[in-house]
Amino acid sequence: MQVNLNTIKKQMCDVGQRIWQRGYCAGNEGNHSVRLSPDRFLCTPSGISKGFLEPDDMVVVDSEGVGVFFSSKGRQPTSEIKVHLAIYDARPDVNAVIHSHPPHATAFAICDQPLPSGIHPEAELFLGDVPTAPYATPSTQAAADAVASVITPTTNTILMANHGSVTFSDTLLDAYYKLEILDAYCRLLLLARQAGQVRPLNESQLQELRDLKAKLGW
Numbered sequence: 339m340q341v342n343l344n345t346i347k348k349q350m351c352d353v354g355q356r357i358w359q360r361g362y363c364a365g366n367e368g369n370h371s372v373r374l375s376p377d378r379f380l381c382t383p384s385g386i387s388k389g390f391l392e393p394d395d396m397v398v399v400d401s402e403g404v405g406v407f408f409s410s411k412g413r414q415p416t417s418e419i420k421v422h423l424a425i426y427d428a429r430p431d432v433n434a435v436i437h438s439h440p441p442h443a444t445a446f447a448i449c450d451q452p453l454p455s456g457i458h459p460e461a462e463l464f465l466g467d468v469p470t471a472p473y474a475t476p477s478t479q480a481a482a483d484a485v486a487s488v489i490t491p492t493t494n495t496i497l498m499a500n501h502g503s504v505t506f507s508d509t510l511l512d513a514y515y516k517l518e519i520l521d522a523y524c525r526l527l528l529l530a531r532q533a534g535q536v537r538p539l540n541e542s543q544l545q546e547l548r549d550l551k552a553k554l555g556w
């Protein structure tokens with residue numbers, strides 16, 4: 339993938355700003371990364387709010403998660419880089435990963451409630467099936483293995499039990515859009531359950547969405 343490193347670093351800061359402003363991560367939580375080449379990845383550092391990222395904070399790691407280029411600030415790579423690498427390893431088509439703790443989506447992951455499908459057109463089109471990865475301690479290889487265990491060739495969004503979410507795509511912006519769509523969908527579900535009974539889309543409505551998805555090549 340041909341990339342301009344400075345442009346990607348700035349985009350990582352912009353995405354971090356949005357993640358923080360929308361309350362998807364508190365304190366120093368969350369991390370995101372971009373694939374620069376088959377075995378080089380640009381990632382956010384550990385120990386800094388996603389709302390205060392600067393381009394020079396980013397770190398380049400290899401496919402083992404070892405830092406190979408540190409910024410002038412000497413930041414260390416995110417401690418959850420193993421989850422990102424497991425996704426890149428399983429899916430060569432993925433170029434960007436965002437790990438976050440979006441509150442409405444994480445509520446489902448905390449209550450062991452599978453995310454329902456067949457209810458909302460945008461969630462159906464942009465997220466598809468959203469599996470939940472078993473719980474494992476953050477930053478461990480077990481957490482990476484847990485996420486890897488539920489990835490399929492079409493997965494782009496995963497809930498992490500009692501923890502948060504990962505969204506991934508061919509671009510960082512699209513991975514971010516999936517994060518927004520995920521939390522908005524979960525917020526809608528929680529509101530809808532208070533407002534009344536959730537009415538799923540019927541089979542012909544779902545078929546039309548599947549046809550639309552195929553037509554758009556998604």
Ligand SMILES: [Zn+2]
Nearest residue numbers: 368476501502
């Ligand atoms: Zn986390």
